[in-house]
Amino acid sequence: MLKHFQVPDDIAIRIDVKKLRGLVEEIFIKCGVPKDEAVLGADVLIFADESGIDTHGVSNMLRSYVDLYNSKVLNPTPKLDIVKETPSTATIDGDKGLGIIIAPKAMEIAIKKAKEVGIGVVSIRNSGHLGAAGYHAMIAAEKDMIGWCMTGGGNAMIPTFGAEPKLGTNPIAFAAPCNNQPHFMFDAAMTSIAGNKIGLANRMGKGMEPGWVANDDGTPDMHGGNSADFAANSVRRQLPLGSTRELGSHKGYGLGIMVDILCGQLSFAEGFANLADNRRGHFVAAYSVDAFGDIDEFKNNMDEMMEGFKTTKPMPGHDRVFYPGLPEHEVRIERRKNGIPLHPEVIEWFKNICSELEIPENL
Amino acid sequence: MLKHFQVPDDIAIRIDVKKLRGLVEEIFIKCGVPKDEAVLGADVLIFADESGIDTHGVSNMLRSYVDLYNSKVLNPTPKLDIVKETPSTATIDGDKGLGIIIAPKAMEIAIKKAKEVGIGVVSIRNSGHLGAAGYHAMIAAEKDMIGWCMTGGGNAMIPTFGAEPKLGTNPIAFAAPCNNQPHFMFDAAMTSIAGNKIGLANRMGKGMEPGWVANDDGTPDMHGGNSADFAANSVRRQLPLGSTRELGSHKGYGLGIMVDILCGQLSFAEGFANLADNRRGHFVAAYSVDAFGDIDEFKNNMDEMMEGFKTTKPMPGHDRVFYPGLPEHEVRIERRKNGIPLHPEVIEWFKNICSELEIPENL
Numbered sequence: 001m002l003k004h005f006q007v008p009d010d011i012a013i014r015i016d017v018k019k020l021r022g023l024v025e026e027i028f029i030k031c032g033v034p035k036d037e038a039v040l041g042a043d044v045l046i047f048a049d050e051s052g053i054d055t056h057g058v059s060n061m062l063r064s065y066v067d068l069y070n071s072k073v074l075n076p077t078p079k080l081d082i083v084k085e086t087p088s089t090a091t092i093d094g095d096k097g098l099g100i101i102i103a104p105k106a107m108e109i110a111i112k113k114a115k116e117v118g119i120g121v122v123s124i125r126n127s128g129h130l131g132a133a134g135y136h137a138m139i140a141a142e143k144d145m146i147g148w149c150m151t152g153g154g155n156a157m158i159p160t161f162g163a164e165p166k167l168g169t170n171p172i173a174f175a176a177p178c179n180n181q182p183h184f185m186f187d188a189a190m191t192s193i194a195g196n197k198i199g200l201a202n203r204m205g206k207g208m209e210p211g212w213v214a215n216d217d218g219t220p221d222m223h224g225g226n227s228a229d230f231a232a233n234s235v236r237r238q239l240p241l242g243s244t245r246e247l248g249s250h251k252g253y254g255l256g257i258m259v260d261i262l263c264g265q266l267s268f269a270e271g272f273a274n275l276a277d278n279r280r281g282h283f284v285a286a287y288s289v290d291a292f293g294d295i296d297e298f299k300n301n302m303d304e305m306m307e308g309f310k311t312t313k314p315m316p317g318h319d320r321v322f323y324p325g326l327p328e329h330e331v332r333i334e335r336r337k338n339g340i341p342l343h344p345e346v347i348e349w350f351k352n353i354c355s356e357l358e359i360p361e362n363l
Numbered sequence: 364m365l366k367h368f369q370v371p372d373d374i375a376i377r378i379d380v381k382k383l384r385g386l387v388e389e390i391f392i393k394c395g396v397p398k399d400e401a402v403l404g405a406d407v408l409i410f411a412d413e414s415g416i417d418t419h420g421v422s423n424m425l426r427s428y429v430d431l432y433n434s435k436v437l438n439p440t441p442k443l444d445i446v447k448e449t450p451s452t453a454t455i456d457g458d459k460g461l462g463i464i465i466a467p468k469a470m471e472i473a474i475k476k477a478k479e480v481g482i483g484v485v486s487i488r489n490s491g492h493l494g495a496a497g498y499h500a501m502i503a504a505e506k507d508m509i510g511w512c513m514t515g516g517g518n519a520m521i522p523t524f525g526a527e528p529k530l531g532t533n534p535i536a537f538a539a540p541c542n543n544q545p546h547f548m549f550d551a552a553m554t555s556i557a558g559n560k561i562g563l564a565n566r567m568g569k570g571m572e573p574g575w576v577a578n579d580d581g582t583p584d585m586h587g588g589n590s591a592d593f594a595a596n597s598v599r600r601q602l603p604l605g606s607t608r609e610l611g612s613h614k615g616y617g618l619g620i621m622v623d624i625l626c627g628q629l630s631f632a633e634g635f636a637n638l639a640d641n642r643r644g645h646f647v648a649a650y651s652v653d654a655f656g657d658i659d660e661f662k663n664n665m666d667e668m669m670e671g672f673k674t675t676k677p678m679p680g681h682d683r684v685f686y687p688g689l690p691e692h693e694v695r696i697e698r699r700k701n702g703i704p705l706h707p708e709v710i711e712w713f714k715n716i717c718s719e720l721e722i723p724e725n726l
Contacts, residue, residue, distance in 0.1 A: 083656075084654070084655060084656055086480060086481035086651075086654040087450060087451070087480040087481060088450070088451045088480045088481040088482040088654075089481035089482060089650075089651075089654040089655060091655045091656055117449060117450040117451045117480050118449035118450060118451040118452035118484070119451040119452060119482045119484050121481070121482050121650065123655055146624070146625075146629070159672055159675050159684050159686075160684070160685070161677055161678055161681040161683070161684050161685070162675040162676065162677060162678060162684045163675070163676045163677060163678040163679075164675060164676050166671060166672060166675050172618070174617075174621045174624075176624050176628070184620065184624065186617035186618070186620070186621055188611070188613070188614040188617060190614075192605065192610055192611045193611065209609045209610075210609070210610075211609070211610045214678075217678055217679050218676075218677070218678030218679075219678050219679060219680075241604060241605055241611050241614050241615070242555065242604055242605065242610075242611075243610055243611075246572045246573070246574070247555055247572075247573075247574045247605075247606055247610065248551070248555045248556065248604050248605075248606075248615075250551070250685075250687070251551040251553075251604050252604070252611075253687075254537075254549035254551060254686075254687040255535070255549070255618075257547065257549070257668075257672070257686060257687065258537045258549055260668070261509070261537075261539050261547065261665070261668075262509075265539070265661060265664055265665060265668065266509070266650070266652070266655050266656075266661075267655070267656075268655070268656045268657075268660065268661070268664075272664065272668065273663075273664035273665075273667040273668050274667055274668070274671060275668060275671040287452075287484065287629070288449075288452075289629070291447070291449040291451075291452040292447060292452055292454045292486055292629050292630070292631070293446075293447055293454055293629075293630075293631045294631075297631065298628060298629075298631070300636075301628055301631075301635065301636035302624070302628060302636075304636040304637055305620075305623070305624075305628065305635065305636050305637070305638060308529060308637060308638040309522055309529060309620070312522050312525040312526070312527060312529050313525065313526045313527050313581070314524055314525060314526060314581070315521075315524055315525060315526045315577075315580055315581030315582050316526075316580050316581075316582060317582075318524040320524070321522050321523070321524050321525045322523070322524070322613075323522075323617075323620060324613070324616075324617040324620065
């Protein structure tokens with residue numbers, strides 16, 4: 001299903017991962033981002049591309065980041081300010097830095113606290129786009145911890161029974177380490193579909209599926225249709241996960257509010273109280289598995305559990321059952337070998353921006 | 364929508380809350396539960412009934428608890444054992460106690476830790492049914508903290524693309540305090556519908572809605588039908604929240620695994636690694652809001668945010684938009700005044716069990 005939002009093979013041009021990574025680093029540096037943070041930002045974007053999460057990779061996000069640096073909305077040299085701190089918590093002001101670079105730093109703080117007292121929870125305000133939340137959760141998993149990451153804000157999701165958007169798409173990411181199996185990595189918007197995917201479907205001329213968006217009056221559209229029927233506006237009339245009350249939309253809606261509370265209210269971020277359009281906040285947490293029991297036993301148990309999902313008898317029309325993190329792992333192996341498939345239009349953008357920023361490129 | 368699973372007004376007999384509470388306490392005591400824990404257990408059940416969560420109240424759950432005490436599956440006098448502990452975590456063995464009584468005690472431990480170091484997280488193994496998870500999360504909210512509660516285990520949910528159940532319904536509850544508005548209280552299964560609601564719909568002769576259960580081969584049933592078409596078996600073929608892959612069932616499935624990891628793997632509970640049928644584990648957490656910022660500012664902000672959801676323009680056919688915790692609050696006010704509506708068959712059961720246990724009753 002990841003494929004639905006990827007560039008078709010016959011159009012895609014494969015770009016070597018290292019080459020693309022180097023180029024992204026250079027672009028960040030030209031935007032004024034210090035070298036080590038440029039490397040980190042590129043790593044977050046490339047992780048998304050490598051993992052098949054094309055919606056959050058270079059093709060979909062980098063140009064918006066560049067625009068936001070150029071227009072001074074984002075600060076390329078933010079100074080993270082720990083506003084308040086306890087042994088297991090921190091409230092951070094991101095100083096208008098880009099979220100994809102702020103969040104890993106916040107996660108390192110959470111991990112340090114988890115090592116010391118068992119749990120580390122960090123709420124973050126005043127920070128830009130978070131990128132693929134799964135990346136940040138996986139930092140904890142790679143260190144034998146359970147990792148959480150969420151980001152809230154914006155107005156895209158319509159409350160159950162409502163006729164106007166009052167919440168963002170508000171993704172939840174959660175990662176837990178395995179021993180021999182790929183780590184469990186869940187990362188999903190609490191709308192029935194990620195906002196970026198509606199944009200991508202529009203751009204690729206694909207229709208909306210039933211249950212993705214609402215009609216003008218707020219009633220759930222359960223028929224689907226051409227993207228033209230919904231136009232760009234549909235991205236701001238998204239249905240909660242569950243789509244209709246009967247199918248459980250109050251659950252996607254409720255989880256969406258939960259994300260807003262953890263990201264925005266807990267970080268005392270501007271605009272969350274009154275559901276302002278421009279609000280944004282993040283949340284990361286690390287749980288030391290060692291604090292609860294033996295890490296090796298945990299990881300072996302995780303292996304066995306994930307194996308149980310993989311070996312589930314499939315329903316007709318499918319030959320395999322996946323678990324979150326497994327398809328991304330398989331795509332990573334393939335793309336690290338064969339390169340990242342980019343749309344020719346994205347290659348064109350790279351050529352233009354490199355020329356503009358005077359970066360040598362050989363894509 | 365709560366109404367769908369409540370006894371119709373023309374059949375229901377209203378029972379005074381205090382009278383019902385006293386009777387439930389007596390029944391627990393006759394099962395061998397110590398007085399203070401009987402009071403606590405009754406409070407959890409009555410909270411569900413008062414709040415309109417009839418699926419988790421006395422009518423639906425108490426008889427099964429009594430059976431489990433009588434058959435010695437549950438231990439009426441468990442000794443909670445803290446297996447491992449750090450400043451912000453505890454791993455607890457519930458000694459086969461009933462979850463509705465174990466979980467509030469675990470939450471008190473979490474709250475104590477949160478007071479000391481900011482966050483308290485407790486994982487619980489070897490404990491029976493948890494009841495309404497929202498009750499336990501609300502304990503934290505009442506103490507100006509954010510509360511989480513989850514329970515995992517059993518085999519009811521079919522993985523996306525799968526043909527057999529591999530997960531429980533795995534509810535997530537989350538509560539956060541307001542100042543003047545009713546507290547935010549989310550509590551929902553990660554299947555498209557709670558397991559108890561399928562049982563209740565069956566009992567009340569109501570049909571399954573589209574998207575609730577799978578056909579024999581695992582394909583999602585998107586037509587709905589009479590309960591007879593699905594029989595009792597359907598309770599073990601539930602679809603994840605999202606129902607189909609296109610509507611986001613991989614999200615309900617992924618959140619379901621997350622709950623299993625936090626409840627079962629993190630507590631090192633028996634059976635979770637191999638997805639055994641009899642597995643059960645719980646998870647509670649408390650976040651001190653004070654650790655992140657000013658509690659009064661937080662609660663006032665929460666008021667404003669919840670007000671924003673309440674005043675959302677409704678879609679056609681609806682005159683109000685709710686937020687999680689609001690309808691339950693309104694039902695509590697009404698039922699505390701007018702009594703809890705019970706089905707005559709439930710009254711009959713009370714009369715029989717009281718006669719059996721030699722408890723005087725005057726329902």
